[in-house]
Amino acid sequence: xxSVKNTNRRERTIWxxxxxxxxxxxxxxxxSIFATSFKLPSDLSTGKFLPTTWSPANYEQILVGNAQELxxxxxxxxxxxxxxxxxxxxxxxTLCAYAIARLDFPGKKLVLTTALAVSIFPVIxxxxxxxxxxxxxxxxxxxxxxxIPYLSLTLPISIWTLAAFFRQIPWELEQAxxxxxxxxxxxxxxxxxxxxxxxxxxxxxxxxxxxWNDFVYGxxxxxxxxxxxxxxxxxxxxxxxxxxxxTGAISAAAIIVTIPVVLLVVLFQRQIxxxxxxxxxxx
Amino acid sequence: xxxxxxxxxxxxxxxGFPAVNDVSIDIADGEFIILVxxxxxxxxTLLRMIVGLEDITAGDLLINDxxxxxxxxxxxxLAMVFQNYALYPHLTVFENIAFxxxxxxxxxxxxxxRQKVTEAARTLELTDHLERKPANLSGGQRQRVAMGRAIVxxxxxxxxxxxxxxxxxxLRGQMRSEISxxxxxxxxxxxxxxxxQTEAMTLGDRVAVLKKGELQQIASPRELYEQPVNLFVAGxxxxxxxxxxxxxxxxxxxxxxxxxxxxxxxxxQTVQGRQVVLAGIRPEHFEDATLVDExxxxxxxxxxxxxxxxxxxxxxxYGYISFxxxxxxxxxxxxxxxxxxxxxxxxxxxxxxxxxxxxxxxRPAELWVDTSKLQLFDPETGINLTRDAEAGRELTAEADAxxxxxxGLARERQGVPVQG
Numbered sequence: 197x198x199s200v201k202n203t204n205r206r207e208r209t210i211w212x213x214x215x216x217x218x219x220x221x222x223x224x225x226x227x228s229i230f231a232t233s234f235k236l237p238s239d240l241s242t243g244k245f246l247p248t249t250w251s252p253a254n255y256e257q258i259l260v261g262n263a264q265e266l267x268x269x270x271x272x273x274x275x276x277x278x279x280x281x282x283x284x285x286x287x288x289x290t291l292c293a294y295a296i297a298r299l300d301f302p303g304k305k306l307v308l309t310t311a312l313a314v315s316i317f318p319v320i321x322x323x324x325x326x327x328x329x330x331x332x333x334x335x336x337x338x339x340x341x342x343x344i345p346y347l348s349l350t351l352p353i354s355i356w357t358l359a360a361f362f363r364q365i366p367w368e369l370e371q372a373x374x375x376x377x378x379x380x381x382x383x384x385x386x387x388x389x390x391x392x393x394x395x396x397x398x399x400x401x402x403x404x405x406x407x408w409n410d411f412v413y414g415x416x417x418x419x420x421x422x423x424x425x426x427x428x429x430x431x432x433x434x435x436x437x438x439x440x441x442x443t444g445a446i447s448a449a450a451i452i453v454t455i456p457v458v459l460l461v462v463l464f465q466r467q468i469x470x471x472x473x474x475x476x477x478x479x
Numbered sequence: 480x481x482x483x484x485x486x487x488x489x490x491x492x493x494x495g496f497p498a499v500n501d502v503s504i505d506i507a508d509g510e511f512i513i514l515v516x517x518x519x520x521x522x523x524t525l526l527r528m529i530v531g532l533e534d535i536t537a538g539d540l541l542i543n544d545x546x547x548x549x550x551x552x553x554x555x556x557l558a559m560v561f562q563n564y565a566l567y568p569h570l571t572v573f574e575n576i577a578f579x580x581x582x583x584x585x586x587x588x589x590x591x592x593r594q595k596v597t598e599a600a601r602t603l604e605l606t607d608h609l610e611r612k613p614a615n616l617s618g619g620q621r622q623r624v625a626m627g628r629a630i631v632x633x634x635x636x637x638x639x640x641x642x643x644x645x646x647x648x649x650l651r652g653q654m655r656s657e658i659s660x661x662x663x664x665x666x667x668x669x670x671x672x673x674x675x676q677t678e679a680m681t682l683g684d685r686v687a688v689l690k691k692g693e694l695q696q697i698a699s700p701r702e703l704y705e706q707p708v709n710l711f712v713a714g715x716x717x718x719x720x721x722x723x724x725x726x727x728x729x730x731x732x733x734x735x736x737x738x739x740x741x742x743x744x745x746x747x748q749t750v751q752g753r754q755v756v757l758a759g760i761r762p763e764h765f766e767d768a769t770l771v772d773e774x775x776x777x778x779x780x781x782x783x784x785x786x787x788x789x790x791x792x793x794x795x796x797y798g799y800i801s802f803x804x805x806x807x808x809x810x811x812x813x814x815x816x817x818x819x820x821x822x823x824x825x826x827x828x829x830x831x832x833x834x835x836x837x838x839x840x841x842r843p844a845e846l847w848v849d850t851s852k853l854q855l856f857d858p859e860t861g862i863n864l865t866r867d868a869e870a871g872r873e874l875t876a877e878a879d880a881x882x883x884x885x886x887g888l889a890r891e892r893q894g895v896p897v898q899g
Binding site: 375390 | 559
């Protein structure tokens with residue numbers, strides 16, 4: 197008994213140490229940015245990890261100060277574009293995945309393979325052609341000009357996740373509901389939707405992250421505040437004078453755009469994990 | 480309660496392949512009908528047509544003499560238990576059972592629903608699990624929840640689609656008897672699809688044997704066993720399967736691989752003038768010659784042979800005799816095996832011997848065969864040439880009478896207040 201307990205305790209200790217190591221490795225950059233975002237410009241090159249005085253000056257600068265216009269418009273663009281791209285992707289992917297999971301039609305494999313091919317296509321290689329094309333047809337530096345390429349990123353993964361998810365829904369349930377006295381619509385609403393909803397929701401969150409985190413399209417296909425999203429806008433921050441680096445302000449903006457992502461993950465942790473592992477575990 | 484009538488039912492898929500072909504069955508009120516056959520015989524399709532999940536290509540389906548071909552499943556008032564139970568994973572056991580009641584809104588008050596669900600849960604011993612989700616239940620419990628959902632409905636008939644095939648052997652036996660008792664207690668018309676012949680024989684008032692979408696025979700289990708209409712039914716029903724031996728009529732005997740067997744004159748008459756027939760003998764109609772009752776001995780024939788090997792099972796033992804067969808017979812047996820979805824039938828005889836028999840493989844042995852139970856089949860058409868239709872009808876009529884009596888008894892017992 198005692199030996200079993202001992203091994204258990206030792207195992208736990210090892211796991212704890214490993215977990216802490218991984219956490220430190222992963223969170224150090226975040227912590228560093230967080231600390232930097234509270235530093236005064238004079239504090240930036242002291243080589244210390246923590247600021248000597250905690251100052252909200254950087255946040256003031258981007259939210260109400262001279263960088264306000266740059267940051268807030270970028271934030272508005274990011275939220276709007278990511279939400280619209282997510283919405284369209286989820287609606288289209290739901291229809292597509294439903295068909296893939298439930299119907300037998302010629303070209304089913306082709307759809308899935310194409311989706312996969314699109315998602316592994318290197319983004320950087322189509323940025324230049326898109327830049328030229330968008331300028332020609334007037335989509336350059338507009339919201340649709342970013343939403344369309346974002347769809348090419350979010351649609352494939354949404355289709356794959358949802359198709360895997362829908363395949364797991366036992367369609368017998370729909371028939372069982374009909375035998376139990378439900379109309380076709382009732383059967384769909386009461387037996388299928390409750391099971392499909394978590395999958396759709398998870399897919400939406402994943403798609404939102406992808407659109408929200410994009411940098412390459414954001415920097416290449418925009419030129420003004422009309423459409424430039426936050427990750428791209430960060431590069432355009434300037435210091436108070438040309439001799440001052442805008443590191444503090446950039447850090448503060450980075451922290452702010454990280455908040456919604458962290459919030460979403462914390463709130464919907466369970467759904468995201470189960471959504472990501474759908475299809476991996478039978479049950 | 481309802482009667483169900485299938486009249487020349489046909490199901491044809493897009494490619495013109497008939498999954499069910501011209502099936503007619505009359506199911507009486509309170510009857511327990513089994514649809515059985517190898518996989519791909521159309522039994523599940525037939526069931527799904529009755530419940531309304533598959534369209535009927537041609538023919539009429541009548542419930543209580545009303546044609547329901549074009550009615551949606553929910554208008555047919557039938558309850559179905561699916562193979563995978565089809566429980567709603569997001570609902571508790573209570574809500575799963577209450578689901579059909581909630582759909583029929585307005586009809587039931589909340590109080591009524593609770594009372595009905597509690598009552599059903601009590602009969603199915605699910606009372607302790609009402610607040611749990613299906614994922615946390617064992618296979619047997621899920622099965623019972625699925626039945627609970629059927630019971631609360633007070634549906635006209637119950638349809639079962641291989642409901643026990645996902646359970647382990649022990650539980651299957653237990654659930655089988657529970658289903659049987661429940662059916663008698665409720666006296667509800669039931670149609671049950673299975674490929675397991677033990678379920679078919681033990682549960683059914685009548686069993687319908689299907690092959691490639693066509694109804695072969697519908698009769699009581701005993702009639703199927705003792706008076707099969709053809710080779711397929713004879714081979715499919717019974718385990719181990721009936722032995723088929725090539726036989727040539729010669730005088731008052733049949734020449735077979737195990738020697739010349741004397742056969743009753745009336746049986747021989749049916750095969751007069753034929754070159755080759757197939758003699759069907761069930762394994763249990765063989766016995767160790769030294770262990771046969773003196774009184775029984777005259778109705779059979781004793782012969783010498785050699786077993787290749789034997790298997791001792793405790794209550795009985797199986798012995799195996801191989802024989803040489805012509806390529807033609809070989810082909811016939813292989814064909815039959817394929818139709819029955821079984822492994823290849825080797826030219827081999829399986830005999831069931833008393834557990835006390837000392838006969839072992841590899842040594843000469845004296846066996847006795849009960850020739851009065853022998854049946855003869857046409858090798859080409861498969862028709863049973865020696866079938867006694869009259870005797871068969873009697874067996875099925877007996878089963879019908881037994882059913883009525885059992886349901887009557889069960890209803891009587893329900894009249895008595897339940898103790899405890």
